[in-house]
Amino acid sequence: AQSVTQLGSHVSVSEGALVLLRCNYSSSVPPYLFWYVQYPNQGLQLLLKYTSAATLVKGINGFEAEFKKSETSFHLTKPSAHMSDAAEYFCAILSEGGSEKLVFGKGMKLTVNP
Amino acid sequence: NAGVTQTPKFRILKIGQSMTLQCTQDMNHNYMYWYRQDPGMGLKLIYYSVGAGITDKGEVPNGYNVSRSTTEDFPLRLELAAPSQTSVYFCASSYPTRTTNEKLFFGSGTQLSVL
Numbered sequence: 255a256q257s258v259t260q261l262g263s264h265v266s267v268s269e270g271a272l273v274l275l276r277c278n279y280s281s282s283v284p285p286y287l288f289w290y291v292q293y294p295n296q297g298l299q300l301l302l303k304y305t306s307a308a309t310l311v312k313g314i315n316g317f318e319a320e321f322k323k324s325e326t327s328f329h330l331t332k333p334s335a336h337m338s339d340a341a342e343y344f345c346a347i348l349s350e351g352g353s354e355k356l357v358f359g360k361g362m363k364l365t366v367n368p
Numbered sequence: 369n370a371g372v373t374q375t376p377k378f379r380i381l382k383i384g385q386s387m388t389l390q391c392t393q394d395m396n397h398n399y400m401y402w403y404r405q406d407p408g409m410g411l412k413l414i415y416y417s418v419g420a421g422i423t424d425k426g427e428v429p430n431g432y433n434v435s436r437s438t439t440e441d442f443p444l445r446l447e448l449a450a451p452s453q454t455s456v457y458f459c460a461s462s463y464p465t466r467t468t469n470e471k472l473f474f475g476s477g478t479q480l481s482v483l
Binding site for chain 2: 260288295296298299300303344354356358359360361
C-alpha cells in the first residue's frame with residue numbers, strides 16, 4: 255500500500271529563514287503526490303501537486319517541492335519564511351489501484367518566529 | 369462561491385447519542401469524502417463516494433455510516449457515539465484527480481466531542 259512519512263511533528267524557523275518540510279513516500283507505481291496546508295480553524299487547502307510532469311513543482315505562496323525518485327522524497331521548501339506561513343502542512347499520496355483516495359501523512363506544524 | 373459546506377461547526381454529544389454531520393457541495397463533484405483528524409495522526413479516511421448511490425469504506429469506518437442519495441449531499445451518521453469518536457471531521461469533494469487534475473476541496477470542519 256502506498257504511504258507517506260513526515261518525520262517529526264513540529265518545525266520552528268525564524269522569519270526570513272529557509273523552510274524545509276520533509277516527506278518521503280512509498281509506492282510500487284509512479285506516485286501522485288500533494289502538499290496541503292491547514293491554517294488554524296480551517297480546512298485543508300492544496301499548496302501544490304506532482305503528477306509525473308516536471309519534477310520541480312511550484313505552488314502558491316512561494317512554496318515549491320521537488321520530486322526525487324532516487325530518494326523517494328517530495329520535500330517542501332520556501333526560501334524565506336513569513337509569519338503568515340505558520341500552519342500545519344500535510345504531505346499526501348494518491349492511492350493506487352484506480353481509486354481516488356488520498357493517503358495523508360501525520361502533518362507538520364510550522365512555527366515562524368519574529 | 370459556497371464550495372463544500374459542513375454543519376454543524378461544533379457539537380458535544382453524550383456517550384450513546386446519535387447524530388448526523390451534514391456535508392453539501394455545489395461544484396457538481398463526483399467524488400466526496402469524510403476524514404477525521406486527530407492530533408499528531410493526520411487525516412484518516414472514514415468513507416468515500418464516487419457518485420450518487422455509491423459509497424465505500426475508508427481506513428476507519430467502524431462506528432459510522434454514510435449515504436449518497438444526491439450528487440450534492442454526503443451525510444455522515446454516528447449511531448452510538450463513543451469517546452473515541454471525539455475528533456475534527458472534514459468533508460471533501462473533487463473530480464477524479466488522476467484524470468482531470470482537479471484538487472480536493474475541503475469544508476471548514478466539524479469539531480465533535482463525545483463525553
